[in-house]
Amino acid sequence: MAKLESSSPPGPVVFHRKPDHHARASWFMKWAVDPVAAFKVLLVPIVGYAAYEAVGCVAPLSSPNPFASFLVVQHRIPGSPDDDPRYQKDVRDFVLIAYYIVFWSFCRIVLAGRAFPAIARHFGLKKEAKVERFGEQGYAMCYFSASGILGLKVMSQLPIWWYQTEHFWLEYPHWDMIPELKQFYLMQAAHWLHELLIMVLGFEKPRKDYYELVVHHAVTLWLIGWSYLVNMTPMGVAVFVSMDVPDVFLALTKLLNYLQMDRLKIGVFVVFFAIWTYFRHWLNLVMLYSIWTEFELVPEIHRRWNPPTGAWLTWWMQWQMFGPIMMLQLLNLLWYGLMWRILYRAIMTSEARDDRSDDEDEVEELAKKK
Numbered sequence: 468m469a470k471l472e473s474s475s476p477p478g479p480v481v482f483h484r485k486p487d488h489h490a491r492a493s494w495f496m497k498w499a500v501d502p503v504a505a506f507k508v509l510l511v512p513i514v515g516y517a518a519y520e521a522v523g524c525v526a527p528l529s530s531p532n533p534f535a536s537f538l539v540v541q542h543r544i545p546g547s548p549d550d551d552p553r554y555q556k557d558v559r560d561f562v563l564i565a566y567y568i569v570f571w572s573f574c575r576i577v578l579a580g581r582a583f584p585a586i587a588r589h590f591g592l593k594k595e596a597k598v599e600r601f602g603e604q605g606y607a608m609c610y611f612s613a614s615g616i617l618g619l620k621v622m623s624q625l626p627i628w629w630y631q632t633e634h635f636w637l638e639y640p641h642w643d644m645i646p647e648l649k650q651f652y653l654m655q656a657a658h659w660l661h662e663l664l665i666m667v668l669g670f671e672k673p674r675k676d677y678y679e680l681v682v683h684h685a686v687t688l689w690l691i692g693w694s695y696l697v698n699m700t701p702m703g704v705a706v707f708v709s710m711d712v713p714d715v716f717l718a719l720t721k722l723l724n725y726l727q728m729d730r731l732k733i734g735v736f737v738v739f740f741a742i743w744t745y746f747r748h749w750l751n752l753v754m755l756y757s758i759w760t761e762f763e764l765v766p767e768i769h770r771r772w773n774p775p776t777g778a779w780l781t782w783w784m785q786w787q788m789f790g791p792i793m794m795l796q797l798l799n800l801l802w803y804g805l806m807w808r809i810l811y812r813a814i815m816t817s818e819a820r821d822d823r824s825d826d827e828d829e830v831e832e833l834a835k836k837k
Contacts, residue, residue: 498569499665502581505573512537512566536562538647542612551641557696560653567657569665570609575661579606586713590726599672601725607720610658615712621651622708629700630750632757635705636764642697648700648705655707656691659684678796686791693787697779706792710748713743740810747799751792 498505503710515536523532535541542557585621587598620831625644626634644652663684666677696704716739762785769778 480570490544496668499572499624499668500576502573502576505576508569509566509573512559528544538563538648539567543634544643546708547643552646554646555642555644558648560685562655564657564660567654568590568661571658571661572665574610575606578609579603587725592725597725601722604718604721604725608715608722610792611711611714613717614655614658615708615715617647617651618708620705621645622704624648625701625704627705630705630753631763632753633704633764634697634698635757636761637766637779639765642698644700648704650704651707652691652700652703655706656688656695659691663688679798679801681818683795686794686798691789693791695807697784698777699780699788702788705750705754709746709754710795710811713746714738716742736810740806741804743806745778748796748803751796751799755789755792755796758785 480785491821498508512534516532516538517533519528536559540554540563541559542554542555544555547553554827574762581602583602584598586605586785587601592598592601622628624647626638663681666681666684690706691703694700694706720732720736723735762780765780769776770780770782771778772781773779
């Protein structure tokens with residue numbers, strides 16, 4: 468990424484981009500690098516929705532607003548009460564996912580490409596690679612804060628709060644969803660599709676653990692898709708919470724590291740280490756143990772492959788769920804080893820430096836997960 472002169476206005480491109488992607492990003496993928504292009508894409512359904520509603524006020528229309536699928540969850544279950552509406556899966560979910568991919572792209576461009584780099588320069592960071600990394604970590608902190616809070620809110624409305632794992636199985640199939648749960652799931656799907664997209668297309672400079680991150684993103688998307696398809700969304704929410712909450716503190720630690728706030732950084736890292744251990748390891752093991760030992764709690768009538776009734780949990784689905792979560796746990800253990808080395812060095816030398824440093828950036832991202 469070329470260094471911008473201080474007198475130059477900020478350009479639209481904010482991510483590292485390989486030369487062979489330049490032409491593609493200039494038209495089809497322009498929304499992925501240009502905040503104005505992304506904003507225009509986001510604005511079209513909003514304007515269309517408002518215009519359709521305005522026409523409906525003058526001359527009542529017989530069909531639903533076609534732009535609603537871009538903005539809010541669809542397929543409410545007929546007869547569900549207004550004070551407790553419930554929703555099902557719907558093919559229009561793909562439309563909302565596509566819209567949210569552009570939404571997350573806009574947020575990332577604004578936060579990672581503009582707002583946090585400005586903060587970095589204000590605090591004296593000059594090396595462009597570090598400014599770019601600072602922006603990425605700032606966006607990560609904002610995203611995981613929002614996702615973690617929303618995930619906790621959704622989880623608190625479900626019987627599984629706090630990791631009462633028997634309710635993954637007793638009420639299966641979980642085919643009806645509260646609107647917050649469906650919205651949360653589709654937003655998560657859009658976010659991780661966007662993350663995988665910018666990695667594969669080279670809009671972000673690869674880390675040393677690039678391939679581990681690609682595997683992590685792919686496994687995460689596999690879990691999102693399958694859990695949504697087979698009506699296991701409560702377990703999906705539990706996994707999201709266990710993964711997202713510690714990432715807030717990871718990103719905060721990285722931001723403090725770039726700002727060279729060493730004492731505060733080490734204190735936050737110790738807190739992060741404890742939170743990561745509990746959420747990423749203990750809670751993941753709790754869920755793996757539940758899949759291993761509590762699968763038989765699924766009512767026998769639903770322990771079969773019968774999609775019309777919402778039942779998908781034939782015998783082999785137990786291992787289809789166990790395998791990907793175990794894969795996440797193995798990746799977490801890989802990063803956990805790095806964290807132990809950093810913690811030891813911080814205690815012994817008062818220096819917390821990431822072992823994945825490279826020549827361009829002294830402090831590569833410690834354990835950016837997905």
